[in-house]
Amino acid sequence: MNQFDNSDDGAEGGERGSHAGGTPAALTVDQLLEESRSGLVRVHPSDLEREMAAGALVVDIRPVDQRDRDGEIPGAVVIDRNVLEWRLDPSSAHRLPIADDPARRIVVVCNEGYSSSLAAHTLQRLGLIRATDLIGGFQAWAALRNKSSE
Secondary structure, eight states: OOTTOOTTSOOOSSOOOBOTTSOBOOOOHHHHHHHHHTTOOOBOGGGHHHHHHTTOEEEEOOOHHHHHHHOOOTTOEEOOGGGHHHHHOTTOTTOOGGGOOTTSOEEEEOSSSSHHHHHHHHHHHTTOTTEEEBTTHHHHHHHHHHHHTO
16 A cells, blocks of 8 residues: 555545534545536637637646646746736736736646646636636647647
8 A cells, every 4th residue: 555545544435524513524636626617617729729819818837847848838828836826816916917807818728627727716716707727738739739730
């Protein structure tokens, strides 16, 4: 058994309720992802260019090693995931000048479309109600782009 195997933790599958005292029970990452995505109108890779043309801010949160290895999305703004909320929250003293409109469409892009869903949900909670993410992330966008250039 490795250190990440918690198969004997006593947890049962299915819905989780509340802990004693009314505090919410922990979610699995899959449940958290499902909850996050339920409030997103996610963007298909084939629609990304149209979103950008309509004024959407595309934010690439992938680490530098992934961007160096796989390339970048032309026109996307790179913001490290660990400072995303501070750079985009319109009320933050550390926000970027391009983040002055809470109604602006923001499309968050990660490598495969998982962490971007969580990040977009967090941005929505900060009042950026049109924040969303790219289905399949950079990899889906790149695959579509490569396919269309063949």
